[in-house]
Amino acid sequence: MSSQHPDGRYSARWAERFRTSITDDNPSLFRIGEPARFRDGATWDPDTRTYQGGIETPASRTMRDFEARATARFAQTREGDVVSNRVALTDGRTAEGMRLLRGAAAHQAAVEMATRIAARDGDTSRIITDGRLIYCATGPEADRRAIFHLAMALLAAEHPTPPAALTAWLQSAYLLYQAPRTKRGADAATRIFLIAAGSSLLPSPPVLVHDVDLRAYVRTQDTFVAELRAAQDGADR
Structure with a gap:
């Protein structure tokens, strides 16, 4: 998990972050959107603090799409600046998964992100902390643990038919x-695990869409x- 750039966030210098656990005091935060940053050849303009130019890429289209989807999710709820993905547990309780943040909650997340990066001697000059931001944040540790155990229980259970097994996998x-x-690598590790688990559970290996996370x-x-x-x-078709 390293790159040729010695100080990049995926370089050997930060390899420990792939082993660092997410906690209530150290949640995972990342921005949804900012498609201009993902255009091929885009350059950073320090005066306007925006990315300029470049050619559209699959990544920039994906981020624009999900920024719109996240905005629509807020429009469909009355939860204010924080929308939580809720999961029903087998004991009747509801656990809180990933959260979408906007407004003051997103600004606070951006400031926290910048503070963390600065503490690691990282470059924070391109982190926007104002304007219309949408961030994603992990839920409470106890809830995440309960959700993870439920996922494992579903995969480990006996399923009478292939359709039932597919539903459990989904x-x-x-x-x-x-x-x-x-903190790092969880999405990639989940992809690999889901393919391995699905290949064992289902009649044929399952399909993951590129933007599944x-x-x-x-x-x-x-x-x-x-x-x-x-x-x-x-x-199948």
Whole structure:
């Protein structure tokens, strides 16, 4: 997990972050959107503090799409500046998974992100802390632990038919993305695990869409499961 750039965030210097646990005092935070940053050839303008130019890429289109989806999610709720993905547990309780933040909550997350990076002697000059921001944040540690255990229980259970097994796998995919465990690499580790678990559980290896993690963060559980199920049906055809 390192790059040729000695000081980059994926360099050997920061390898320990792939082993650092997410906690209530140290949640995972990242911005949803900022598509201009992902354009090929885009350059940073320090005067306007924006990315300029460049050519559209799959990454920039994806981020623009999910910024719009997250905005729509806020429009569909009355929860204010924080929208939580909620998961029903087997004991009747409801656990809180990933959260979408906007307004003051997003500004606070951006400031916290900048503070953390500065403490690691990182460059914070391109972190925007004002304006219309949307951030994603992990939920409470106890809730994430309960969600993770539920996902494991679903995958380990006996399923009478292939459709029942597929439903369990689809639900588990959503749950695992609500319960990341480490500061870095959790999304990639979840992808690998889901393919391995699905290959064992299902008649044929399952399909993961390229933006499965973002879908899980921004979509409700029912919508996510329906979309990922449609991807399996498309692969079958």
